[in-house]
Amino acid sequence: MNMSKRRIAIRDYYATEFDVDTLTQVIDFSSFSTREFGFVSLNGKFFRNIAFETPDDLQDFLIDRCPTDAYIGAVYDNPPSRKRPIHTLEWIGHELVFDIDINDYDAVRKYVCDCTGAGQVCLRCWQLINVSISLIDETLRRDFGMNDIIWLFSGRRGVHGWVRDSNTFDLDRDQRQSIIDYLSIIKGEDETARVQERKQLKYEFRKRTESTIFRYYLKNIRRKDLVELGLSGNVATNTIRQLKHQDGYVDDNLARSFNLSLARVNKYDEILRRWAPRIDHKVTIDLRRLLRMPTSIHGKTGKVARILDFEDFFDFNPEDEPSIFSDIEEQR
Ligand SMILES: [Zn+2]
Secondary structure (H helix, E strand, C coil), X not given: CCHHHHHHHHHHHHHHHCCHHHHHHCCCHHHHHHEXXXXXXXXXXXXXXXXXXXXXXXXXXXXXXXXXXXXXXXXECCCCCCCCCHHHCCEEECCEEEEEEHHHHHHHHCCCCCCCCCCCCCHHHHHHHHHHHHHHHHHHHHHHCCCCEEEEECCCCEEEXXXXXXXXXXXXXXXXXXXXXXXXXXXXXXXXXXXXXXHHCCHHHHHHHHHHHHHHHHHCCCHHHHHHCCCCHHHHHHHHHHHHHCCCCCCHHHHHHHHHHHHHCCCHHHHHHHHCCCECHHHHHCCCCCEECCCCECCCCCEECCECXXXXXXXXXXXXXXXXXXXXXXXX
């Protein structure tokens, strides 16, 4: 891609559309000057250990340097700089964050949609992300008492959850790990991942997981998915017909009879395994992690890492998000 055109597109975005105050929805400005930032320059170099005195200084930097990617890190006792990098400073805190990427579902996506290759994403497999957000969000609020949670599109193929509750800010690595453990329905990765034994999960959480997953699952189901599970053609047809009749609404009766059919073919846990949240643990427990800056540009896609509204959530399709590079691509 033409570098100077890219530069202009990025500068225009940060000069006219980007509003640095939007960041207050995600980070607390009272500790702004000692927060670490990181950037990828137009020629692909990665820089971190950068701090800004004020949010306006950050915006000036973005307009002036036009980085392709911008990241936010933790808060320290002093401003990070090249002379005083973060490992020489005292760590003060970092929001509790969750990273969910569709790539982590590659082993199970084939059961949900017809995407081929890691680069693709569609509205159907995006439901795997939606079910994870829904479950994690509700569990953090109900079981952990957190209530200030923001979800963002990552700009490419995933989402980031930021928990802003002040009592989560200084959680250490082990405490963050234990929250991840609580939220883990499956153990392991890829094809070998298995559903945890029932007694390993808190009863309420297990119940919530099952009802949330099956609600989403039935809403998105196709007849061929049911046949693939081993259900008879008749049961498959009836289930789809009933769902159509109820306009996609999954009531208790339908859920119960469907779960019985699943139990008969021994596929109940298999559905949970496919649809369970797959959180990138490393991101949550890494206290010095840099995470894509909310409302910044993703350098590879030219899409804005925007804050997701719960209202328009279920129609959100990452493929439909506009790219600031689209004009440049067309001219190539
Ligand atoms: Zn897909």
